[in-house]
Amino acid sequence: MPTPGDQLPGGPQQMARDIADLKRQVRELRAARRLESAAVGAGGLRITGGGRLAMDTPARIRMVDIGTLTDPQYNHGDGSAQQAIQLRREDGGLALACYSYPPSGSEAQTWRLFDRSGNVIAAEDAATGSGLARPYLPVPLGPAYEGSWDYWPRATATTTSKLWQGRFYKQLPSVVLVMQASMDTGGATGTIEMTVDGTVRASASVAFSVSYFTLGPYALDGYDHMQQIDVTVQGRRTAGTGALRATLYSAYQI
Numbered sequence: 001m002p003t004p005g006d007q008l009p010g011g012p013q014q015m016a017r018d019i020a021d022l023k024r025q026v027r028e029l030r031a032a033r034r035l036e037s038a039a040v041g042a043g044g045l046r047i048t049g050g051g052r053l054a055m056d057t058p059a060r061i062r063m064v065d066i067g068t069l070t071d072p073q074y075n076h077g078d079g080s081a082q083q084a085i086q087l088r089r090e091d092g093g094l095a096l097a098c099y100s101y102p103p104s105g106s107e108a109q110t111w112r113l114f115d116r117s118g119n120v121i122a123a124e125d126a127a128t129g130s131g132l133a134r135p136y137l138p139v140p141l142g143p144a145y146e147g148s149w150d151y152w153p154r155a156t157a158t159t160t161s162k163l164w165q166g167r168f169y170k171q172l173p174s175v176v177l178v179m180q181a182s183m184d185t186g187g188a189t190g191t192i193e194m195t196v197d198g199t200v201r202a203s204a205s206v207a208f209s210v211s212y213f214t215l216g217p218y219a220l221d222g223y224d225h226m227q228q229i230d231v232t233v234q235g236r237r238t239a240g241t242g243a244l245r246a247t248l249y250s251a252y253q254i
Contacts, residue, residue, distance in 0.1 A: 050081070061092045061249070064225040067101065078100050084109070090168065094118065100126070111146060130175045131225055139175055139231060139251035141166035154243040155190065155235035170223045172253035176216035179250055183208045185235045185242025192246050195232045206235070206244055217254055 037053040047053055069075075074082045084099035093116055099110045103221025106126050110133070113122040125133040127130040142164040143153050155161040168175075186208045194215035202215040215233070223229060231247050231251070235244040 004032070006208075012087075047231050050083075056088060061088075061090065063088045063090065063092075064095075073103060074099060075102065078108060089116070097124055100192070103187070125173055129195060129219075131170070133172070137168075137253045139166060139168045139177075141151060141231070141248055141251050143248075144232075146242060149239075152243045152245040152247040155237060157241040158237050160193065160234040160236045162232055162234050162246075163246050165231070166251070167228055167230050168228050168253070170220050170225060170229055170253070174217035174219050174254050175229075175232060175254050176218070177231075177248065178250045178254055179204075179213045179215060179233065179246050181206045181213055181244065181246035182210040182241055183237070183244055185240055188216060188237060188240025188242045188244075190235055190237045190244035192235045194246065195234060196220070197230050205238075206246075212249070220253075 011135055023073040033135045035197075044119055047067070050068055053064065054067070057062035065088070067083060068081045069084050074084070076082055082099060082102075085097060086094060086099070087096040094114045096111070096113055100107050100108055108129065109124040110124045110126045112120050112134075115121050120134050123132065123134040125131050127133075141164045142191050144165050153163040155163060175196065177194055179192060181190075181204075181207055183190055188208060190206040191203055192215070193200045193215060195201065196218060201218040204215065205226060206213070220229065233246065233248065235246055237244055
């Protein structure tokens with residue numbers, strides 16, 4: 001006598017076989033180790049839920065790693081894992097990366113370019129979000145001579161005289177100058193100043209003693225990236241006789 005189950009297509013035995021076949025296919029999918037070849041259409045590929053995208057060489061050396069940083073020292077201040085990008089050379093050396101280092105007090109992710117020794121040779125500025133953090137770029141200056149070139153540029157008056165001047169393109173957040181200066185007469189004093197586009201931004205007092213002076217750093221907040229900026233070192237005598245003499249040792253954007 002037929003039963004209700006016999007009315008199903010194929011009967012109960014066929015249904016059991018179909019279920020067993022589906023279970024086998026699921027086990028095979030779970031056991032799959034890799035996707036040998038695939039094409040992604042117009043919809044693109046999206047990785048969510050903390051997943052990662054990685055590429056290894058045949059020797060199992062990681063070259064591309066996009067996703068969660070597993071090293072806890074890179075965790076955010078709230079303890080959550082950081083999502084980052086790391087591109088490596090075929091030998092495993094880091095070449096390009098975008099991540100932050102929260103232990104330093106900064107959560108801002110920045111791009112870094114590494115040489116083969118692991119040194120950062122180019123990086124964006126994390127503090128301002130504008131321009132470079134590395135490398136430090138020199139600011140080219142030339143002497144504004146008032147007398148023989150055999151001597152350091154000098155200022156003999158109590159009114160300011162230009163000693164050094166130059167123009168540069170803004171690529172980093174600040175500018176700093178390192179000078180050596182002295183009065184050439186005992187008891188005399190003077191002042192050296194750094195101007196940016198004609199406005200005094202840093203100064204130092206000079207006495208009858210050859211000393212190093214650092215003018216700046218001065219923040220270039222009001223300037224656009226790659227805007228041209230004029231910088232000048234000027235000096236004057238404030239007391240006594242003689243002249244203030246100054247030479248430039250280095251100038252940097254930092």
